[in-house]
Amino acid sequence: MIRFIFGRRNYYPSSGEIMASIEDPYVLIDKWLRAKEFIVVGKGVARTDAFEKALGKAKYVEDYFQSGILFIKQVLSTEPHARIKGINVEEALRKPKVVRVITASDIPGENQVGYALPDQPLLAEGKVRFHGEVVALVVAEDIDAALEASESVRINYEPLPHILDPLEALQRKDVLVHEEVGSNIAFRTRIRKGNVEEGFSKADVIVENEYRTHHQDHLYLEPEGALAIPGLDGRLTVITAAQYPHLAQSIIARVLGVPASDIKVIVPYMGGGFGGKDDEGPLTAAKAALTAYLTGRPSFILYTREESMRTHPKREATIIKYKSGAARDGKLTAIDVTIIHDTGAYANRGPFILWRATVHASGPYHVPHAKVDGYCVYTNKVYQGSFRGFGNPSVQFAAEAQMDELARKLGMDPVEFRLRNMLRPGLTTITNQLLDHSVGIADAVEQLAKVSGWYSKRREYGVSTGRFRRGIGIGVAWHGISTSRGVPDWSNAYIKIDKDGSVTAFTGIVEMGQGSPTSSHRQIVAEVLGAPIEKIKVTFGTSDAPDGGATHASRGTSIGAIGVLVAAAKIRERLNKLASELLNCSPDEVVIREGKVYVRGDVERSITWEELIKHAYSRGVDLSATGYFFLPKGKFDDTVGQGQAYPAFSYVAMIAEVEVDTETGKVRVLKVWPALAAGRIINPQQVEGQIEGAAVQGMGYVLMEQLVFDDKGRLLNPDLTDYVVPTALDVPEIAKPVYVEDLFKYGPFGAKGVGEMALIPAPAAIANAVSHALGVRITKLPITPEAVYFEVKKHGLIK
Amino acid sequence: MFYRIPKFNYYRASTLNEALDLVSSLNDFKVLAGGTDLVIDLKVRRYTVKNVVDISRIKELDYIADDGDRVRIGALTKLQSIADSPIIREKAPVLADAVREMASWQIRNVATIGGNLCNASPAADTAPPLYVLNATLRLVSKEGEREVPITEFFLGPRKTALRSRELLKEIVIPHEPDCGASFLKLGRRNSFTLSVVAVATLVKVDKNKFADVRIALNSVAPTPVRARKAEECLKGKEISLNNITEAAKLVLHDISPISDVRASAEYRKDMSVVLTRDSLIKSLERVGIKV
Structure with a gap:
């Protein structure tokens, strides 16, 4: 009612x-x-x-561990794609202090933990689909015994051909990550608004590019952990690091085959989540709960950093083909976008991530004609999952690069061009959702251009031919609040x-x-x-x-x-x-x-x-x-991607100023200016903290973080030596945020979301600034010194 | 890869003599100094050894001594002590520059200079400055002491000229007052990171000419290397940007980088040239010459 x-x-x-x-x-x-x-x-x-x-x-979870509690160690697959012919646990069981080795066949309930699609086991069953997949749990009286015995579990694999490249996976039918699906496409999305042919026929300029973005690890300070205590409070109590206690509760109940009311989940302070513990948290909890259930004893699991990096889901790697057109008056006429997400071995939340990318593909702009196709593609790599921004940073990176290129072809200033197309109350999105209130982005961008000195810097920079070249770039983004489409919230x-x-x-x-x-x-x-x-x-x-x-x-x-x-x-x-x-x-x-x-x-x-x-x-x-x-939700037609996508959107913009050393390729982010239109700011101190953290995490993603896989899909840098994230000395100056409090009618005091926001435009802002500095369009992330250097060399920008 | 430290016999020496006794009586051992490399290497099983000889508490090897014409650094001197030392800053500032950029404050307070050298990583950041400073290493065993120039110490990745019963006692750096030296490191971020390439250079100048030039690089060969071709090319030549730029290109003769998770060989080659040139310019600035 x-x-x-x-x-x-x-x-x-x-x-x-x-x-x-x-x-x-x-x-x-x-x-x-x-x-x-x-x-x-x-x-x-x-x-x-x-x-x-x-x-x-x-x-934190680990602080509740005491001696006498059983320790669980995971046995990970050493094959990217193989049938499990057998698991020999005899030798492991003979090791001292070993209590049990748990495999898929020990699971009393359902060995099914896929969030969006029922494609994922808790413990590998029948086959393994990526190097690092969890096959067994070794349970022992202490950590050393568990570690030692875990090396004695013998898994007999029959290797299968594997696929790592999503474009190859799209084409091939002979190698299937999930045979029952019949192809390697886990999920598809589409948007059809207006008529793109008509839209492009009205365009005076057209820009067409292919963009590539890469994986990112959450690298939370606290790796995944859970402690399960049977019988406490009349239930099986699990202390765990998960972002949704009730989801952990229902996953545990499903795996154990017991009512949810028999399970209690407590999440103490958590050392970072960023989405990673939304996906992996309940699975971590389920492994501890399963062990406690089967042994009747308190059981503890704590991932090592390497285990965490090899097993938990990553930010999606994408290929985005983007065509957009605009008329001479500076108005967008059409976009045609194909989004390919490399979802890895399992769909996990991939379909939801793809929906978010699809619906946000235009950026926060009014586009009369839009066609978007999304593909969530299986490969034999660690799977993709939730990560601050949820499919949006990659597609905003592409959309914002397109906006800059269109502005360049039109001879317009990029901010001016954006403002002409920006969503405002009364306009519709690419899903044809009418925005009736809480759309403060235009005001935010205008203020941001002023405080950052955009117009003069944009003219001044980007013309140098010296070694060090400055550039300034903007990224504007939007992010739907709550679940997408009609999904209840x-x-x-x-x-x-x-x-x-x-x-x-x-x-x-x-x-x-x-x-x-x-x-x-x-x-x-x-x-x-x-x-x-x-x-x-x-x-x-x-x-x-x-x-x-x-x-x-x-x-x-x-x-x-x-x-x-x-x-x-x-x-x-x-x-x-x-x-x-x-x-x-x-x-x-x-x-x-x-x-x-x-x-x-x-x-x-x-x-x-x-x-x-x-x-x-x-x-x-x-x-x-x-x-x-x-939360009231409108109608949404999945077949054409039209209807109410979200109850409201948060908006965010970032301007970044960079200096590129053309001889080493090193990019220094000198300063970033954030702006936020996220409704009421309940606590400015906390919001500022979120913005700063997200900006730095976004900067790390763009400039240095990358996962490196070998030809078997094995992660080569699952550690802090070679997975590089920013340190305090890499952090640029971050200006006081510009706030536009565009109240949302259902938000508490009108608040919209903040946590993900500043990360979303960071790739776009920094990449656009680097592109401005060099006069060369950056279409691929990350923008490491090496990547920039070879880009500079390729275009002959230095002698 | 499971990170369990394997079992080993643990021996602790409290004096150098005790340590020498241990290393001459034991077989199949590793020496533990700061442990910041060794402990991880044991966990990941780069080494599997029966015995570990802990020398970290030998006080007599922790010193920085100024003998006027030379500086001696005890092998167990912590990296942070080197970075903070007024003696090093005055007489071998290029070493302090390099050490300050290594690892993190916490690790520098545990890791030792001897450990960094004896670990013989191709990326050891104390090596390039010691190369250009013409440092010698004093090695000691029960049979006595010998000195080895640092350029002859590294034999390959994780391989040194140390004999099995020998320990590194100290590093001796001759004091050369009239020179300019600098260290430049390119990593994947601004601190706490392994070198993609690092370069140290040292110049001596006589009437606008290079009287002496030394160039050393790490991470671009199985061991840290001197770039002799480039050095020879500059010696006696007039100081000019053109001469520096041309000479820097010759470092390619002395390096043989590989591609790995940190960088491609091609990038390392090109950066070796860029950093060598930049470092030479910076070294000249330190003797008051702007090119």
């Missing part, structure tokens, strides 16, 4: 007159969206975990107030460094209840909280905190009613602020927060509530 009416105040549901207080989430969300003054929202409130983390006292949380006035919010949102439960959630509860912020405790990452969805897709606050807002708002309505009786005023006149409850305009007519809570307990007011909210 959707009863939301946007644009009307003091709306009460028809049954409202007989209700004690408002419980309708639409009304409550709207009421708080319209708040004009704030107590803690919008302020840089320090997160509750700051000191614990600075002092090294915060506990909701928020929930549970809040209770104890007799002493202390408040606990229970949420499944996790704390993985981003800080949403320890900052924004707490601020939102404090703001809505009016309770002193010190009294607000957020218990996060527990499957005992109502299922409110994952901490991914930049939704920790934007969607994740709707639940705490609605739950707090329900209780607040009840408290207002109670206070109005106690203070002899109307509920609308009740002010609760930092522990004081008083009548608006008459601070003397007051009681304390604690007194109010005592009255509530003695007068029968329910001080507990859940905050369920089901």
Whole structure:
């Protein structure tokens, strides 16, 4: 039942007159969206975990390990593609302290953990599909015994021909990663808007390029780990590093063949996720749970860095063929895009990632005619998965390179050209979704061009013929909030107030460094209840909280905190009613602020927060509530990719200034300027942290990070020696972000997502800046010194 | 690849004599100094040995001594001590420059210069500066001591001129007051990274001519190398950008890089030339000459 009416105040549901207080989430969300003054929202409130983390006292999964707990070591495939003829565990079992060797046949429930398609086993069954796939678990009394025995598990492989190149995989039918599929195409997407032939016929300039982007490892500080304890609390309890406790719970239940209610998942502080632990976390948890279930003993798994890099899913590698046209007046007329994602051995979340890339293929621009085809292709490599940006950084890189090239051909400034085409309220996206509100990107880009000195630098740079050449580039991007198309999404949380006035919010949102439960959630509860912020405790990452969805897709606050807002708002309505009786005023006149409850305009007519809570307990007011909210979704037709793709979009832009040493190829990013149109900024300090972290992670991706595979698909650099990420000395100056608070009607106080944002335009901004510096279009990532050097040499830019 | 450190017998020496006794009585051993290379190499099984001789606590090999005309560095001197040493900064600044860029502060406080040399990685960053400084290594065994020029110490990747019963005692650097030297490293990021190529050069100048030139590179051959052809080409020549540029190209005669996960051979070749030229220019700047 959707009863939301946007644009009307003091709306009460028809049954409202007989209700004690408002419980309708639409009304409550709207009421708080319209708040004009704030107590803690919008302020840089320090997160509750700051000191614990600075002092090294915060506990992560590994910190709960104690001696006496069984240790699990994984046995990984040494073949890229092979039938498993047999697994000989005899020798391993004879090793001292070895308790058990677990293989696929030991799994009591389903050996099926594919998220989007049912194509993936927890432990390899029948065949292995990549070098590094997990085949068996060796369980021993301690880590050394497990490590030693793991080398004695003998797997008899019958090698099969393997495919590493996605273009080859697309063509071939004789070598199939998944025979049952009949081809190596795991999934297809398409968009058909208007008529591209007509669009291109109206174009005065056409640009056509092929782009390639590469894998990226998350390289979270904390590798994957899980500790499973049978019987604790009457259930099998798993302490794990996963981004969605309820998903881990359901995967474990499926693998064990038990009801989800028999499983409890707790996610303590997590040392980074970035999407990787959204995919791998539940699988890690399931391996520990399976071992505990089969042995009846507490069991612990912790990946080594090498194991982590060889097994967990990576950012997609892509090939993007992009044709776009524009008319002389600077308006885009059409785009024709083919996106190929190398999904590796399993689909994992590949179809969702491909959908996101497909729907965002235009960039945040209005394009009347669009044709997009996406292919998610199997190969015998470690599989692709969720990673900050989720298919979007690669396609925005391509789209933004196209925008620069079109602007060049039209003789226009790239920012000017973008502004002419930028999405604004009232325009439609390439899925023909009408954007009715919360589209602040044009304003953000205009401000960003100003603060960065864009127009003068763009003219000044890019003309040097010396050794060191400066360039400035822009990347503009958009990112749909919530799940794509009609895929259901909701928020929930549970809040209770104890007799002493202390408040606990229970949420499944996790704390993985981003800080949403320890900052924004707490601020939102404090703001809505009016309770002193010190009294607000957020218990996060527990499957005992109502299922409110994952901490991914930049939704920790934007969607994740709707639940705490609605739950707090329900209780607040009840408290207002109670206070109005106690203070002899109307509920609308009740002010609760930092522990004081008083009548608006008459601070003397007051009681304390604690007194109010005592009255509530003695007068029968329910001080507990859940905050369920089901996000309304429109229609979407998958066959033509038309309809409502997302409830709203966050927008982000980045300008990067670089200096290229043409003789070594080294690119120095001198400064980046970020801009964000992501609705209300609940905590500017946290948002700034997210932007800075994402900008650096994006810069690392573009300039230095790359996975190197040999001809068997074996990862050659699964370690910190040769997988290179930025250090503090590589980080450029990052300007204070430009914020445009384009409120989203269903977001808590109008907030949209932030976490992924600044990474998404980073490849585009930096690549465009390098292209500007050199006068040569960069179409392939990463832009390592070596790659730049040979590009320079190829084009004869130096003597 | 499973990272379990294999079992071995562990011996700890607290004096140099004890260490020499151990290495002359044991077979199949590795010497542990800072351990930042060895421990990992044992885990990944680059080496499998029965015995490990820990010399890290031998205090008498941890020193930087200024003898006026030479500087002596004990083999167990920590890299960070070298980077911080006023003696090194005054008398062999090019070594301090190289060491400061190595690894991280934490590792530099554990790793030793002797370990970096005896590990004999082709990418050892202390080697190029010591090459151009004409350093000699004093090797010691129960039979006595001998000196080996550093250019004769490295025999191949992980192979040195050390005999099986010998230990590196100290590094001796002659002090040459009238020279300019510099170190340039190209890595895949700005710190805490292995060299793709690194170059050290040293110049002595006489009336606008090169009186002496030394050039050394790492990561471009099985061992760190001197670029003799390029050096010879410049000696006695007038100082000019053209002469430097032409000579730098001759480093290709003395290097034989491979392609690996860090860089291609072709890139390493080209960068050897670029870095040699840049380093020569920088070395000249240090004696007050701008080209």
